Amino acid sequence: QTPMTKSTPGEMVGALNAAFGKHPHARAVHAKGIIMEGTFKAVPQAAELSSAPHFSGKVIPVIFRFSDFTGIPDIPDTVGASSPRGLALKFKLPGGGSTDIVSHSFNGFPVATTDEFREFLLAISKSGPQSPQPKPLDQFLSSHPIAKTFLQSQKPLSVSYATLDYFGVNAFKFTNRQNKSVFIRYQFLPVDGEEFLTDNQRQSAEPDYLGKEIRNRLVKGPVKYKMFAQISQDGDQIENPAIAWPESRKLVLLGILTISRITENTDEQDRRLIFNPGNLPSGIEIADQMLLDRQKAYPVSAAQRNQ
Numbered sequence: 001q002t003p004m005t006k007s008t009p010g011e012m013v014g015a016l017n018a019a020f021g022k023h024p025h026a027r028a029v030h031a032k033g034i035i036m037e038g039t040f041k042a043v044p045q046a047a048e049l050s051s052a053p054h055f056s057g058k059v060i061p062v063i064f065r066f067s068d069f070t071g072i073p074d075i076p077d078t079v080g081a082s083s084p085r086g087l088a089l090k091f092k093l094p095g096g097g098s099t100d101i102v103s104h105s106f107n108g109f110p111v112a113t114t115d116e117f118r119e120f121l122l123a124i125s126k127s128g129p130q131s132p133q134p135k136p137l138d139q140f141l142s143s144h145p146i147a148k149t150f151l152q153s154q155k156p157l158s159v160s161y162a163t164l165d166y167f168g169v170n171a172f173k174f175t176n177r178q179n180k181s182v183f184i185r186y187q188f189l190p191v192d193g194e195e196f197l198t199d200n201q202r203q204s205a206e207p208d209y210l211g212k213e214i215r216n217r218l219v220k221g222p223v224k225y226k227m228f229a230q231i232s233q234d235g236d237q238i239e240n241p242a243i244a245w246p247e248s249r250k251l252v253l254l255g256i257l258t259i260s261r262i263t264e265n266t267d268e269q270d271r272r273l274i275f276n277p278g279n280l281p282s283g284i285e286i287a288d289q290m291l292l293d294r295q296k297a298y299p300v301s302a303a304q305r306n307q
């Protein structure tokens with residue numbers, strides 16, 4: 001538990017379970033997902049921003065997991081609650097060990113703090129179709145306009161997990177070999193751009209269309225993403241993930257991600273694969289409170305689903 005945040009990691013996972021149900025062997029959130037592998041190759045600017053080992057320019061093996069929102073393992077890809085989609089990445093570091101990034105397909109978060117996220121989740125948990133008026137969720141949304149906007153502004157159904165932009169949302173501090181630091185947020189943009197289903201395609205989309213699509217896509221060839229660092233300027237809120245930094249902020253290309261193949265995707269592999277946004281090498285540090293809280297909450301869910 002951190003001084004700024006009242007909710008414990010156990011309470012955060014409990015709130016996710018209350019909102020989405022507790023499903024055996026599943027992640028508390030982003031339960032439905034698919035695992036792939038490929039590589040990352042940094043460009044020279046990356047090492048100018050951070051001394052992190054995966055920015056050296058060597059080809060780095062990466063594990064990717066695309067996912068749907070909520071903790072419901074069989075949520076249809078076609079329902080609103082299955083967005084934002086998730087993209088988690090695990091880079092195998094040259095010197096041994098790994099580092100993770102956990103991003104989603106919306107540039108922002110519904111709330112500013114971890115405690116407010118718990119309130120939001122508990123309000124969802126108490127607002128079923130049968131619950132009496134006024135519903136706690138409606139009350140929460142009327143006093144939290146950013147959360148309301150978040151629910152109303154998810155993107156339309158994409159053609160693919162791999163035709164969406166993804167955002168790291170929380171901020172990190174990059175430090176280079178000259179000991180110079182900047183605050184950044186990650187962006188992952190598909191080299192071929194975003195692509196969405198047409199009205200007709202949307203109507204005939206199947207509940208598991210995203211998993212099928214990405215399998216077919218990778219048979220034809222690899223998928224490429226550009227990995228960027230968005231650099232903050234003085235006055236930007238580093239510690240408030242609910243507020244996106246202006247689009248005019250500089251985007252520095254860090255390197256190219258290549259997604260090459262689907263793994264066997266057994267239940268066991270999915271259960272054992274654990275991402276933590278606080279798993280960081282030297283040269284990269286947590287720069288906001290929510291990341292400190294996430295760093296402690298993810299292992300609680302991971303332990304629960306591996307019991």
Ligand code: HEM
Nearest residue numbers: 012027030065086087088103104114168169297298301302
């Ligand atoms: C206080 C804020 C947050 C809390 C408490 C939280 C908590 C969690 C937990 C407990 C898990 C399951 C971990 C596991 O079982 O392995 C998870 C997974 C995930 N979260 Fe968060 N999260 C928070 C914020 C965010 C944000 C800001 C993003 C997007 C940038 C995000 C995206 C994801 C994704 C994509 C996954 C699935 C990772 C995977 O594929 O294993 N979360 N989160």
